[in-house]
Every structure is written in C-alpha cells, then in structure tokens.
Amino acid sequence: MVKSDSVADDDAGAAPGADPEKTTRALSAENMIKSYVIASVAAGSVPVPLFDIAAVAGIQLRMIQKLSHLYGKEFSEHAARNIISALAGGVVSYGGGYVLAASAFKLIPGIGWMVGMASLPIVSGATTYAVGRVMVNHFEGGGSLFDLSADDVRAFYEEQFRKGKEVAAGLKGAASGKGGSEAA
Secondary structure, X not given: OOOOOOHHHHHHOOOOOOOHHHHHHHHHHHHHHHHHHXXXXXXXXXXXXXXXXXXXXXXXXXXXXXXXXXOOOOOOHHHHHHHHHHHHHHOOOOOHHHHHXXXXXXHOOOHHHHHHHHHHHHHHHHHHHHHHHHHHHHHHOOOOXXXXXXXXXXXXXXXXXXXXXXXXXXXXXHHOOOOOOOOO
C-alpha cells in the first residue's frame, strides 16, 4: 500500500490512457501538501514558544481534512489527531520531545530564539510534508483515516521526513531570499 516515490511523479509518467482524474487528483494533492509545508515553515518561524507547535498541529489537521475531501474519504478530527501524534511523535527521530525543546528554546533571549528559528521551521515543514505524503499514499491505496497504522508506514514516513527537510529548507531559503523566488 505504501509507494516509495511521489504519487504525482508516478502518475505523470503513466502510460497513455491513464486515468486523467487520478493524475489531476495526485497533482492537486502534491500542490496542497506544498502549500501546507509553506504554512508550517512560517508557523515554525513564529517567535512565540509553544504557539508554533499548536499552529503546526492545526495546519496538519487542516491538510488531512482537505486531503480526505480530495480523495472522498470521511474526516474525523479525533482520528486525524491520533495519526499526527503517532507519526510525528513516535515514528521519526525528531519526536515530540525535540520539537517541544526547540520551541521552548525560544524563551531564552537572543541565542535561544536563533536556535529555535534555525531548526524548528525545517522540522515543522518536514513533518507536515511527511504526514501529507503518508496520507496521500494511504488514500491512493484505498485506505481511510480509520485504518492507518503508524507501524505499517514507519519506513515510508521516515523517508518522506528526510525529503521534507530538503523541501522545507528550500522553501525557507526562498522565503528569506536565499533560494530565489518561488511561487507557492
């Protein structure tokens, strides 16, 4: 059920006669994930400790809601919260403790804010990217919010988290003027 590469990339190279609705949906999902990654990077940049974590969680909930709608799947906030918690908190090496510490670091004047600003936006964007990619692959495989097992998608989530760090770093660089201008 877990694909190892981007759904959009897989469908874009599909044979002639491939389902155009599926291709359009996959491309819409990829664009949607990117938009929510941008929002998460921005939220991770907010200098208010713990607000950033709450904002990113809200962004991820909304992304899952929109992806559920895109794939015609029932949405439950409770189920989505459980998925976010299981994936971001228990699957990746940058678990909840790291994110909480990075956010709390912002309480230290000067250096603390700089440390938090250097790491948290990238981690926020990467977790959002990974959560989105897991949900798209799960939905593409016929799954729903109610049958996703974090244990079953652990390796895929970690792979997508690594890719997400690159995506988030590129978006953060573009936003700060280091990576050129990239439209959202």
